[in-house]
Amino acid sequence: MNTLVLIPGRKSLRYAGFTAGQETCKGAVHGFHWQGPQVALEEVKAIVAATGLLDDSTRIVVHGLFGGEEFPRPVRLDESSLARLTKVARHSPLPVVRLIELAQALLHVFPRSLAWLAFETSFFVDLPVRECRYALATELSDKLALRRWGYHGLLHEAASRHAGRNRRKQGLTKAPRLLSICLDAQPEIAAVQGMRPITVTSGATPLEGLPGESNCGEIDPTVALALANEVGLGPEGANALLTGESGLSGLVGRRVRLDEVLLGPRREIGHARDVLLYRMLLASGAAVAALGGVDAVIFSGRYASCAPVVADAILPRLEQAGVLPSHPGQWEIFA
Incomplete structure (x- = not known):
């Protein structure tokens, strides 16, 4: 199985391709926020297509940082998961907005590929209360969604x-x-x-x-x-x-x-x-x-x-x- 991993950052869109678990290509598209996610994805598509990575069975995994509370496990990218993703924006608006824009563009650039969202914070959803809670008023913590997470x-x-x-x-x-x-x-x-x-x-x-x-x-x-x-x-x-x-x-x-x-x-x-x-x-x-x-x-x-x-x-x-x-x-x- 072929897999393409996309990792959006503040200044670049990193990508890596794998075939049967072995890395076949990797790189980064810089400045993808000002040129737009669709242009960046088209560039990635052309690069990985040249390696023979893209076919009807290629799986795409989009990396997200915040989102574990809403998505404790990887989820298929579709209109439903996009709607749920907007709920996460209250925790970290800017990174999530960028992720939403990238996900929307991906559905247009790779319409035949099965895409998934995977979040770094998902693994830490079940941290013990004694670990994830701050010593703040419960009402305030709940209102602002304040708690500890892990980001790897x-x-x-x-x-x-x-x-x-x-x-x-x-x-x-x-x-x-x-x-x-x-x-x-x-x-x-x-x-x-x-x-x-x-x-x-x-x-x-x-x-x-x-x-x-x-x-x-x-x-x-x-x-x-x-x-x-x-x-x-x-x-x-x-x-x-x-x-x-x-x-x-x-x-x-x-x-x-x-x-x-x-x-x-x-x-x-x-x-x-x-x-x-x-x-x-x-x-x-x-x-x-x-x-x-x-x-x-x-x-x-x-x-x-x-x-x-x-x-x-x-x-x-x-x-x-x-x-x-x-x-x-x-x-x-x-x-």
Whole structure:
């Protein structure tokens, strides 16, 4: 079966084609928001058609960030699901509006293909109340739909399923306690019991949690208020600074990728690697505590190849605390 995955972003439309699970093409169309989603999709269609990927059986999967509460599982893209998607806009209006526009154009550009919507937040719909709730008035939280989510749910879910399958091959049938570490532009750590997430480092938006390539991660809310009011940036300026000009890039003083920070010379990255690994250590310890121990550690994400660096920094500390089984193969990479 042929599959085309579409990932809309703020500035580009990324795509990847797969045949029988093997990647056959990938790339990005830049500036697709100003030129319109239909033009961008026509360009993607021409590119993937040249590879022989498109036929009557090609399945298209459209990646969405927000939408898990309305769509706890992948759903077929049609007029009904489009109507339901508009309900999600109250959680994150701009990203969802862009997704709706892309989905509408897709039905016209690929009328013969079966298309599906899949959301990163779906995996975290059933987070325990103690984890997903903020210490705010219930009425306010419900009115504004304030709760914690995870934003790499598709990777955490696939990695957890992979780890569980491997353990069953070893004759271990009990639902494993997994420490799932996603190494991406916005890294994320989740504690997973079997296939149910117990904790996650992200929050109501991807800003909360671990520091990423350009976002600050967890921060005292008064800092954002000070940036907006005392520094004079205003709400939009403060948001732009914390989400686009902070994090690892802010610490280094230039744009950097996660793999540069984890693998680069210390003289070039300063304290950025120490800050990231320390925050990951704290998050991992909290995740293991919530699980009551851990049976396996699994890495995924764009920079999963950097897993040895993270494992060397974190796992020995967990072993010393007696919460990580000390044996060969205690961690693995899901790619």
